[in-house]
Amino acid sequence: MNVSIILIILLFGALATYFAGDKLAKTVALVISLASFVASVAILNQHNAGISSDFIYKWISNPNIYLASKVDGLAIAMMLLTTALTTIIVWSSFANQFKNAKGFYALVLFMSFAMVGTFVSADAFLYYIFWELALIPIYFIALVWGNGDVEERKRAIVKFFIYTLAGSLFMLTAFIYLFSKAGSLLIDELYLLRLTEQEQFWIFGAFFLAYAIKIPIFPFHTWQANTYQLSPSVGTMLLSGIMLKMGLYSVIRWQLPLAPLAAKTYMNIFLVLSIIGVVYGSIVALKQHNLKKLLAYSSLAHVGLIAAGAYTLSLDGLRGAVLQMIAHGFVVVGLFFAAEIIERRLNTQEIAQMGGIRILDTKFASMFMIVMVASVGLPGTFNFIGEFSLLYSLYNVDIWYAVIGGTTIILGAVYMLKMFQNVMLGEANAKPFAAITLQESLVFVIIIAVLLFFGLYPKPINDLITPALQEIVAKINRV
């Protein structure tokens, strides 16, 4: 069995969902996404047993393009993250009533398909197609099913679409250049290229524009807050939980090993930008009135730290980055789900209109609280492991990077506790708040279980990703 099975499940699953009709769509989507997760676990088992799950087919002979995959531990981890989160996200939306549900859920699965494709592709052309393909469903999900004023939404979502697309074009240019040098776009052949420092500089820069916008890295983040706010929660979760990891993953898979000289020469620039994002995102989050926007800026801060870890070019940094990508994926989905639960009941995202929810629903309050303390990296949660490795890797570059990046543990507590106080604590609001349903709490339970289990025992993920990352570090250090 090779990894294409997951792509096939998701692609045909998207079609099946569409043809299942509005009534059945969400159930079918759930079954399909769950099947893709189970298949990913099977691939994991195969990998652990030492059997390759790769595929390679000749696609176009001139130019020389393959349908090829590279399923190492890193790709498997990202694939597991994508399929697990897609399942959770689909399930979290069961209480929602979407117009044209069949289209909606088909797009969700299609997006998952494209994202998995991005993570496993080993041919730059295929990778690029998946990369761009992932943008289309989220564009429609946000535009058609989003909330808020239609004109405002259109402006924000179109901006997001064109902005990220424009960034990607630079990456395409880089790939065309690389193809002209290597005569192939297979990643392993591109790794073999001996590029001059000058060439690497331009390629690194072109990649950076694509990834910095996607991740996003300060100051390329301006699409983020509005898009998160105006997308339906499912869209926000897909974007923040998985899609932004495409950018971070690509830094590790493509940017650093393809242009290691440039990475080493200019790493401080990118470290500084990433760390500015950490502090800047945290500070802007302090004064947000909209819950989803606040979470968007907190996400900016968190991914800034992840990106910084990756740009340390060290094993600790890369490993911390991957661990934190996974932890952040779960935590951010949990946070946006909490926002969604509140929005379902109070019909608002404005923090000023919330408050006193804890009295009305202590169970929800407890679960929200656990996810929140995970997001501020409390030891014992998964997020601490990543944050610890990341900050340690920064320390090994320069103590000031660790200190300034580390302010996230203070500022994160400031804006998160303030948010929690204003949203959940205080006297009961006059507005009714229906108790959290069993289905909603189960979504939380799964997320919390993941965060706590890997917080105590991250070894399985460690063992999975470390060999792949060691290989990448070796490639970065090959010159």
Place this chain on the structure above:
Amino acid sequence: MEKNIALVLVLAPFFGFLFNVFFGKKAGKTLVGLVGTASVLVSFLSTLFFFSALNANPSQPVVVDLFQWISLEKFNVNFSFLLDQLSVLWLLFVTGIGTLIHLYSISYMHDDENMNKFFAYLNLFVFFMIMLVMGSNLVILFIGWEGVGLCSYLLIGFWYKNQDYNDAAKKAFIMNRIGDLGLLVGLFIVAYVFGSLDYKVISEGAYNTQLVSNNSGLIALAALCLFIGATGKSAQIPLYTWLPDAMAGPTPVSALIHAATMVTAGIFMVTRMHFLFDLAPQILDLIAIVGAATAVLAASIGLVQNDIKKVLAYSTVSQLGLMFLALGLGAYEIAVFHVITHAFFKACLFLGSGSVIHALHGEQDMRNMGGLRKVMPITFWTMMISTLAISGIFPLSGFWSKDEILLTAFHSNIPLWIVGSIASIMTAFYMFRLMYLTFFGEFRGTEEQKHHLHESPALITFPLIVLAILAAVGGLISLPGNSWLNHYLAPLFRKAHEAHHLDATAYALMAVATVGALIGIGIAYSKYIKKQEVPVQDAEMKGFASVLYHKYYVDEAYDVVVVTPLKKLSHFFRNYFEVAFSETVFAFGKIANAIGTQGKVLQNGSVGFYLLAFVIGMASILVYLFLV
């Protein structure tokens, strides 16, 4: 066997927590209290096992290695525990006093609708405190360190309908996190220098002279960072301001977390890492100075506070300062000694104040108390014993431990001795002020309250009696010249610290200290008993007393220097930077649009124009090719 008992020790409170969270509401209040208390008692009994094992075999600490936790390129962090003299000692009083306070809470929190939550949080706190103490490396300590911070946050804000309490809880967490960043950076430096975070490996490295001399700067920096962490958790200058606010929590919480156990974590950590601090004498000096300064600063604020718990809170900050003074002088055992005696008498005082507050239905202002001695004899006498102990009156526990600290200070640095002595005199004054205002004179509360005055039930008075006895006799563990404690802790330290012998200087200093305490008590007596003074209302306060009452305006200063600028910066970023970045992106779009519009003009359909453009273009290329 040992491994299993260690696991029971750690996990019993955690199961108590789980039980109270999931079944607490249904189980009923009696069972909630019983399970909550019993789970801590189980930990206490397990600790006794290790205590006796260690006494039988002092050179064989128990190490329990569970599994590999965090992997880094150069080293791994394991999930493992270390039960040596220091951790077992700490566990003894954490779980011992913890059990008593849980018992007390059964009665104290009985009328609270969320009693199960209270016990759950309290159990969770004990669990994290055990982790903090029992970890065999700094990262496990850090789990406990932040975990107790979380529980502290939950318990300060236990009555979460009141946003002032929530503010206090948030402040405590954030202030602690500032320290935590220091601790974390300290960890990184230690890991970098010693290649491990395991206590054993670090201590071996610390005795490796080659390693140490190559990294002396970094080691000092690490010690400084760790100390910054300690200033957060143990409420020292400049991060002490959260502790008085933390009194918003229910009183058993103040007794357990904010007096006896959690706030001593900083002293524990410094003692644990003494081999590192010994290598950084300049940082030790700093610790001594900060400790002495905190001791006198907090004591001076305590002089004029009218909230009974606030007085005790500032007293705690001040006493912690004395402990840091001892640490800074390198007298780790003496700091530990004071931690223990302080845990006894301060827990007793807090629980006693809770008993008073309980009797007065929530009244905390001492101006509305008075004359409670007759109605609450047990509360009065237990608190009186503890007050005498904290004031350093012979032969109660505080006399011995405080005396040791001052004696050490006298031998190394006279100014520090003077500052410490002033703090001690102030302590005697404000503690007796508290006692006189609360228990003597006439009752100043409402008639309504007067009718309901009563001694607290046995579940409350029993822990008070036990703690008062311990506060009285606790000094026995470390008598000058014959210190069980120093002997017990000896395996921890490479060079044995000489116990002070009773020479003439020692006697003279004891006499000076006792006279000082008596002066403090005398002033309190003349003001509040003889002249029957009652502190004036807040608005009438004048001069320096007002400055003291407003805690030197430190909170206000922090607001002006840190909080407000941060808010302004956030506003500024949101309203200007974000807009500017966003507009820049749109500007690119507009440029593209504009080029398109201009291009449209060029594409006007006139063949003549196209031809002209073609010719000009060709001509330019030719010119370029030939000329350049």
